[in-house]
Amino acid sequence: MLRNFLIIAIIMGKSVTAQYRIIDIDEVNRIYTENISDIESEFIVENNGAFATIFNNGNALLRPPVLGGNEGIYFDKSETMFEMIKSLTYPVKSGKSFWERKKNELLELPRTSKYFNAKLSEMLNYNVSLRYDSLYLKNLSIIVNNYIKNEKVSKDFEYYVVIYLVDILRIKLNGEWNLRPQPALNTYYIPELLTNEGAIYPWNYLLGQIGMSSFITINIEKILENSVTYIQKKT
Known part of the structure; x- marks a missing residue:
């Protein structure tokens, strides 16, 4: 057409x-x-x-x-x-993925990490913070699990959670946000985390874990620990 x-x-x-x-x-x-x-x-x-x-x-x-x-x-x-x-602008149909719809906010990371975390706080009715202590993460796990069991969860919710989790890792590992360009006429980006050890690109793992939370109880601290294994070592 x-x-x-x-x-x-x-x-x-x-x-x-x-x-x-x-x-x-x-x-x-x-x-x-x-x-x-x-x-x-x-x-x-x-x-x-x-x-x-x-x-x-x-x-x-x-x-x-x-x-x-x-x-x-x-x-x-x-x-x-x-x-x-x-x-740098092409009048073709834009994709509907989260990364494409949130392109402008992603381009402004790390400043806009507050935007993503505020969205998650609003959904959970709980003020999330960038803390990596066991007590806080245990309490957060309870809140996220209860939300998923009691609410009709949108796909965007899963993305807000995983961006927030990677932001926690950014603080813990003293890392920096980086954007990977994706192939499209109107280029969009998927973020990754750069650390002294290498780049962490854990989106498939994290989205899979949050997606399974409808069937199993998730442990956010454990998920964060496992995410570090997705570091692509510097060569």
């Missing part, structure tokens, strides 16, 4: 009206394959890994990076593509 857009590209100080189309990945591949003999030049977009193609007739095609979405963009003028690349 095609979605037509009209944009004004500013090229060499002049306003140029040009059209582009958002096309699904099958159409992207068809256009590329059928016109492969008419390619003038190709390059990979530095900021997001997208594949840019310019054809001899002046048209251009922007294909998403590998595993980076199901839409591309076809341009009537290559100049319009360059202006869009310069803008």
Whole structure:
């Protein structure tokens, strides 16, 4: 399905009206394959890994990076593509994952860790704090387990919990937040924790543990201890 857009590209100080189309990945591949003999030049977009193609007739095609979405963009003028690349914003459908929806907040870590922790506190009706002592973590485990058993838990809740747990580890291990870019036309990020030993990227483990809390009682202190085993050692 095609979605037509009209944009004004500013090229060499002049306003140029040009059209582009958002096309699904099958159409992207068809256009590329059928016109492969008419390619003038190709390059990979530095900021997001997208594949840019310019054809001899002046048209251009922007294909998403590998595993980076199901839409591309076809341009009537290559100049319009360059202006869009310069803008760092692409009018394709954004993903609905937590990481994509919270992109702006994640970009401001560690300042916005207070935002994520406040969201968790609001859900639990309990003020969480960045403490790593056994008594506090035992009490927190009880509160989280009771919440999960008594509330209809949203998927976002699980993400707020795991971001909070990694923030506790950040304090304990004197680590720093870092963002891993993910493949997409509109690049988004998944955070990781950098420590003196290496990077901790425990999201699958933590989300799995919190997800199982509907069936088993979780021990947050134990989960935190196990998370440290996910350090990717420096080489």
